[in-house]
Amino acid sequence: MEAAEKTSLVDKIYLQIKRAIVNREIPPGTKLSEEVLANILNVSRTPVRTALQKLSYEKLVDISPRKGASIANPTAKEVKEVFEMRILLEEYTVEMACRNFKQTDDTAARLKHVLAIEEKAYRDKDFSNVLQQVHNFHIEIAKLCNNGLIVRHLQELILLTNIYITFYSEMSIESPNSPGEHLKILHAIENNDVALAKYLMRRHIEDVSKRLNFNLIRNYNINLQDILLGQGLDVRE
Template sequence: MPRSRANLKVIRPAPRATARAPAVDDDAPASSTTQRIVESITTAIVERRLMPGTKLAEQKIADIFEVSRTIVRQALNQLSRDHLVTLEPARGAFVATPSVDEARQVYEVRAMLEAALVRQLCARITDAQIAELRAHLRDEREAIGRTDVPGRTRLLADFHIVLARMLGNEVLARLLTDLLSRSSLISLMYQSSHSAEASQDEHVAIVDALQRRDARAAVRLMEQHLHSVERNLRLDPRAPDLEAVLRPSHE
């Protein structure tokens, strides 16, 4: 697949950002500056503003964030460890292009983790947490209604992180955050046809089951939700019929 040469300005962390990212405080620790770049690129991936295969030029990113290339390199190395960026010798850094096998493995792991998550959550979820989930669902609906694509994409992903944090397991929440970032790349790479409306409806059904404290239904609905998302990815593209593709058309 040819590399995308999209302009790096898409990695700006928020819509309200100006043409240049805010200057970094000279006294800020290098680690926090590195993390800000990591979070900006990750957010752009999750919100589908940064496409697989996009070249991440060190100097360009350094200019955007007004930092040294050393700090940028640290951020890119971290993103590489998170499987969001691919570092290629003599070519540089690119947004990762997940393979079909990786896509399947990511959704397999998500299904195992999130089924166990909702099963445990059913046993301990509080009425206040149900109310919090209902508020999140309202935010999802509103973002979908106003066609806020980055906003709705972020909220639909965050739904799963909210569930993990309600369980009180920050390790699980962090792991799911990483998997959801990779899922965003997979959706872009394989042209997911799973609509935001369908995801939102499935989230509502999961919360309904949690409110009933129906662990069996919650697990089944979460598994169906993730299977539906994966099924709508083009992970099995058909080989083109060369005769149909290459034969000159006749009027």
């Protein structure tokens, strides 16, 4: 019971910090002191440390042995390189998806189900779930390659690009482009149109990268206590 309570506390802290990051309330590069966070949340440093480690697995937080934890702060060069890698890899995955797609299996149904959840996430203005469904759509396509190594590499790349979108995208959750673009890609796969599918996938990823604005979040002065406690969650031990 005690272990379950500790896990629950870690999850509360993790979700509280993650929500502030995803909502762009804490700018990239912001230092996250274990001691400061523990004092703000009125908890010990141990669950804070574990929560920060969970965030680091998702690439939202960087942890350095000497500097401690801080919000990830990717450079424009890093972002450009990751998107270039995604284009190269996903042109291949969508080509193989066209070649391996069979009308008799349930791939189309799974992809359409993901798109339905994505559209609902947009309607609900659930940005975190939007990113999860974007990930799911691209990974379902990659699975048609029948190559686990490619799927794992793409998962890592999508995780990174989702971070960049979280920090810098000017995409509108009110009038999204993604569901319509995804549906066109799916139709190209269903029709085994390799050339069109590759073109649509490249354009889709390029358009996502073009909607990034590195001036969207500036390193302004923030009050972590107001941000974290303002969410109204009780994480006390």
